[in-house]
Amino acid sequence: MSQTLATSGTIAAIATAIVPQQGSVGIVRVSGTEAIAIAQQLFHAPGKQKWETHRILYGYIRHPQTQELIDEALLLIMQAPRSFTREDVVEFHCHGGIMAVQKVLQLCIEQGARLAQPGEFTLRAFLNGRIDLTQAESIADLVGAKSPQAAQTALAGLQGKLREPIRQLRNTCLDILAEIEARIDFEEDLPPLNEENIQAQIAEVTAKVQQILATADRGELLRTGIKVAIVGRPNVGKSSLLNAWSRSDRAIVTELPGTTRDVVESQLVVGGIPVQVLDTAGIRETSDVVEKIGVERSRRAAEAADLILLTIDAEIGWTEAETEIYQQVKSRPVILVINKIDLITENQKQNLLTAIPQFQFQVHTAAALNQGIEELETAILTVIHAGKAQAADLDLAVNQRQAAALTSAKTSLKQVLTTIAEQLPLDFWTIDLRGAIQALGEITGEEVTESVLDRIFSRFCIGK
Ligand SMILES: Nc1nc2c(c(=O)[nH]1)N(C=O)[C@@H](CNc1ccc(C(=O)N[C@@H](CCC(=O)O)C(=O)O)cc1)CN2
Ligand SMILES: Nc1nc2c(ncn2[C@@H]2O[C@H](COP(=O)(O)OP(=O)(O)OP(=O)(O)O)[C@@H](O)[C@H]2O)c(=O)[nH]1
């Protein structure tokens, strides 16, 4: 967004994805006072169709000067305030691909619209009071969701699941503030403050803030997910593991050591958490130029990963090579994956387990037979949930910005309690209470600076 948040004029953008795999329909969205006039210049609806709000017209988009046919299309009209932005909105539903929508967008701009900034439609919905800031952020989360659970949590946010409790907590603080300020202003005329009652209320607000704050870890996991690197010597079955896990033949598998040369990625979902899995080249000393680069890339992938699957071959066990690889990855959480478990007997397995270093997390797989994947996912979930706050049964998940504001609110509220306990004058109580009110207002957007709004909305995609 621009420096100032003044979002004025009629804006236009392509609202649908512009990707190589074309969608069958493409939408150009226009919002602002000129939206309907622009549509009337470009869109021709044959017969007796009425230009009324919440109607869809069928017709043709033509160049306003040359009358050249641009597309056969549908036009959706939503008159203010019954629209997403609460302004007049029109949508041209064109044929997919990029040609029609680009031409229509161009014509809208020639007719006086300007290209929308990223997030500007949603910014208008926010500024015009249709949604609050938590809902605006939920829209961005929903669009970017990489797992069904992430989408569900975002949708809960869009429905006001975060807005409502935060508003209530802030209102409680405002009520307490009013009560205290009344005592400061008209001390003589009012019964004395019920200190205990105020302490109890603030303690209750603090507890609720903490409860919501506890959803932050889950929010982080759902939004950004984690990166898992499969590493190990050549030929232990890393690519087979990726394929079994992703139920695909994404990576090339052969019986030759040194098959994988480049990092192969696959996007999966484990227990609702988006997981990016990286299959890497087997790590070994090699004089092959290409393989050498691959090995270097493996090391970098391992460094970038949140979790390492150190994979070994059950028939071969733990060798000097494994010790060396382990040295390189041990700064991250490691799960030992003993693959090709189908090739050894139960006896050999017992011997193997006593001979190799002990890992807190280890799983046995037979990747070539698609076995052990569930066990692997369970281990991964255990590792990533270890040490993280388990959110209560709230189906919301705050983001980092919201968590920072909640932390600040909590600190202020605790300070109020200290101030009361120390019997300081009422003015002091209000200072920190105001701090908490400010922090909660930053979450909903009731009190938020332009630079914060800039940061939030600039992360949106164009057309949103
Ligand atoms: N084609 C299309 N699909 C879309 C959207 C859109 O803008 N266009 N959306 C957008 O991103 C989402 C739907 N969200 C919307 C939210 C509110 C209104 C709206 O007109 N709200 C009015 C109520 C209308 C009425 O009561 O009749 C309002 O709240 O005042 C429209 C879409 C998802 N799908
Ligand atoms: N019996 C058995 N064979 C397996 C298993 N997993 C992999 N293999 C075989 O082991 C060989 C090597 O598998 P890959 O998945 O290519 O091994 P890799 O670790 O990716 O090897 P590089 O890419 O060379 O580092 C192939 O012939 C696989 O079929 C398993 O669980 N059991």
Ligand SMILES: [Mg+2]
């Ligand atoms: Mg491989």
